[in-house]
Amino acid sequence: MDLNWNLLLQLLLNGVIVGMLYGVVAMCFVLIYKSTQVVNFAQGEFVVLGAWVCWSMIAWMELHFIPAFLFALVFMTLYGVIVQVVVLRPLVGEPIISVIMATIGLSIFMQALMNWVFGNNAESFPDIFGGWKIEIGGLQVEAGYLLSFVLSIVVMLAFFWFFKYSRWGLAMRATAFNQQVAASLGISTRQVFAMAWAISALVSAIAGIVLGLVNGVSTGLAFIGIKVFPAVIVGGLDSIVGAILGGVIIGVLENGAEFVDGQILKVGNMYKVAPFYVLILILMIKPYGLFGTKDIERV
Amino acid sequence: MDGMSQIAPEGAAKTDDILTLNNIEVVFNDVILVLRGMSMSVGRGKITALLGANGAGKSTTLKAIAGLLETEDGAITRGEVLYNGADVTYVPADKKVRNGVFLVMEGRGVIQDMTVVDNLRLGAFSRPGANTTKEIEEIYEFFPRLRERTGLAGYLSGGEQQMLAIGRAMMARPKLILMDEPSMGLSPLLVKEVFGIIKRLNKELGISILLVEQNANMALQAADYGYIMENGKIVLDGPAEELANNEDVKEFYLGGGERRSFKSVKSFKRRKRWL
Numbered sequence: 001m002d003l004n005w006n007l008l009l010q011l012l013l014n015g016v017i018v019g020m021l022y023g024v025v026a027m028c029f030v031l032i033y034k035s036t037q038v039v040n041f042a043q044g045e046f047v048v049l050g051a052w053v054c055w056s057m058i059a060w061m062e063l064h065f066i067p068a069f070l071f072a073l074v075f076m077t078l079y080g081v082i083v084q085v086v087v088l089r090p091l092v093g094e095p096i097i098s099v100i101m102a103t104i105g106l107s108i109f110m111q112a113l114m115n116w117v118f119g120n121n122a123e124s125f126p127d128i129f130g131g132w133k134i135e136i137g138g139l140q141v142e143a144g145y146l147l148s149f150v151l152s153i154v155v156m157l158a159f160f161w162f163f164k165y166s167r168w169g170l171a172m173r174a175t176a177f178n179q180q181v182a183a184s185l186g187i188s189t190r191q192v193f194a195m196a197w198a199i200s201a202l203v204s205a206i207a208g209i210v211l212g213l214v215n216g217v218s219t220g221l222a223f224i225g226i227k228v229f230p231a232v233i234v235g236g237l238d239s240i241v242g243a244i245l246g247g248v249i250i251g252v253l254e255n256g257a258e259f260v261d262g263q264i265l266k267v268g269n270m271y272k273v274a275p276f277y278v279l280i281l282i283l284m285i286k287p288y289g290l291f292g293t294k295d296i297e298r299v
Numbered sequence: 300m301d302g303m304s305q306i307a308p309e310g311a312a313k314t315d316d317i318l319t320l321n322n323i324e325v326v327f328n329d330v331i332l333v334l335r336g337m338s339m340s341v342g343r344g345k346i347t348a349l350l351g352a353n354g355a356g357k358s359t360t361l362k363a364i365a366g367l368l369e370t371e372d373g374a375i376t377r378g379e380v381l382y383n384g385a386d387v388t389y390v391p392a393d394k395k396v397r398n399g400v401f402l403v404m405e406g407r408g409v410i411q412d413m414t415v416v417d418n419l420r421l422g423a424f425s426r427p428g429a430n431t432t433k434e435i436e437e438i439y440e441f442f443p444r445l446r447e448r449t450g451l452a453g454y455l456s457g458g459e460q461q462m463l464a465i466g467r468a469m470m471a472r473p474k475l476i477l478m479d480e481p482s483m484g485l486s487p488l489l490v491k492e493v494f495g496i497i498k499r500l501n502k503e504l505g506i507s508i509l510l511v512e513q514n515a516n517m518a519l520q521a522a523d524y525g526y527i528m529e530n531g532k533i534v535l536d537g538p539a540e541e542l543a544n545n546e547d548v549k550e551f552y553l554g555g556g557e558r559r560s561f562k563s564v565k566s567f568k569r570r571k572r573w574l
């Protein structure tokens with residue numbers, strides 16, 4: 001059989017780059033889960049909303065890309081806080097199922113709202129790169145992908161710094177460990193919760209805008225919210241590093257499956273479901289995911 | 300206005316007590332009444348011991364003072380907490396910490412998946428802009444053995460975790476430390492060490508201390524004044540020395556008291572009240 005190995009390499013490279021972006025969205029999801037114990041089923045919608053807000057600033061307000069981008073980040077940060085305060089704060093202490101229903105409701109509400117405001121059609125961002133691309137060892141990397149790669153790295157480093165060195169980052173980790181202990185140290189858990197949603201929404205917006213630049217914006221972009229589940233479950237629900245690796249694994253698998261499917265099996269669209277098969281396999285072997293916590297047991 | 304200022308400036312309080320509880324009632328989940336008219340006070344610059352059997356409500360008392368009942372769906376339903384003469388009954392926990400009230404929780408509350416240094420840094424959370432690097436050095440002077448522990452706090456021994464918990468409290472520069480069973484699970488030698496530290500905090504740093512203990516012997520030796528609680532309220536109080544010599548206290552908490560006759564009415568009554 002005559003396989004196109006160059007295509008395989010190209011797909012794997014794309015897989016890593018796209019996977020890192022999945023990882024970034026997965027980090028947003030894990031951040032909220034870890035610090036507030038909320039499973040955010042509206043994660044994908046946060047990504048799309050960020051992209052739409054940036055797009056509308058460019059298309060409707062005729063802003064340049066950079067100001068529109070910054071506006072979208074500020075807007076989404078505030079949006080995250082508002083969602084936490086209005087939707088989730090009243091549910092503190094309620095059963096987990098109520099909280100899950102609330103975030104599913106939020107997801108449906110946001111979808112409907114975005115359809116209403118931005119319509120059902122896919123829209124594309126103006127081409128800010130002018131088709132610019134670079135070549136690395138014979139492989140093509142489009143500017144959009146390069147930007148995605150760079151921003152993913154920047155976000156990951158920022159997360160790392162924030163949680164390791166900043167006062168509020170430590171406070172969020174303390175809250176994730178034990179809310180009462182955190183409160184006893186003088187940390188306001190309310191502020192921590194609001195901050196977790198703010199950061200998550202902000203970073204989701206970055207991911208959404210990058211995706212929008214490459215693929216255009218549409219409600220369908222929320223698919224990334226679904227991709228995030230295998231990523232975080234593979235990585236372990238409460239591990240930020242796991243989220244990144246989970247994202248990369250899913251990205252690579254997807255593209256690997258596309259290759260196998262396109263070149264060998266020719267089933268069509270297999271790449272869309274492959275990650276979920278892998279997910280099931282991994283969970284059978286490691287129920288807590290690759291990086292899920294086992295608590296330190298020491299008295 | 301009634302003359303009593305809302306936030307009494309430090310030292311302006313009329314009494315010598317840094318903390319006073321008046322008739323506190325605490326209810327969990329809207330139905331479980333745990334404190335039933337708890338009244339006590341903590342002298343400024345003093346060590347006050349709060350003793351009592353398991354389930355008496357000692358930890359609940361400390362959480363009520365620190366404002367930490369909310370996370371357990373508990374609430375103060377009656378009575379008042381006065382700190383420096385000001386009513387702080389419903390002041391949230393983070394504000395209380397900023398005002399100088401710090402609880403070292405039962406089981407130490409050390410953040411296991413963080414390093415010793417990060418735990419200490421978090422102690423100063425209520426004081427943004429604090430030079431934590433320098434202050435952590437001061438903590439190491441107090442607890443030299445923490446300096447060598449560079450790993451996660453979860454891997455420290457019980458004694459080291461207790462030291463860390465106390466060091467972390469010091470980072471908040473508190474005026475009143477509430478300490479919940481610091482000797483829990485420690486060997487006798489370590490218990491002595493921990494009590495020595497508590498006395499140093501009190502004598503050298505002038506921190507007032509409310510000390511909850513099962514180890515009544517040690518607690519009454521260290522304390523100036525003591526309270527004994529049972530079933531959600533105080534049943535006996537007095538200067539620590541007096542309590543340590545009280546026959547009933549001896550028999551119930553200190554051990555080694557000679558067996559007393561059940562026919563002794565006074566003792567029998569008190570006994571029943573305590574059980």
Ligand SMILES: Nc1ncnc2c1ncn2[C@@H]1O[C@H](COP(=O)(O)OP(=O)(O)OP(=O)(O)O)[C@@H](O)[C@H]1O
Nearest residue numbers: 327331333351352353354355356357358359360371
């Ligand atoms: N969150 C809670 N919800 C319901 N009941 C509680 C709660 N916390 C404490 N209680 C009850 O209140 C009573 C007092 O508990 P508390 O922890 O204050 O006792 P304690 O004196 O500290 O005991 P110990 O010496 O065992 O630590 C117990 O009967 C306990 O079951």
Ligand SMILES: [Mg+2]
Nearest residue numbers: 357358359405
């Ligand atoms: Mg207790």
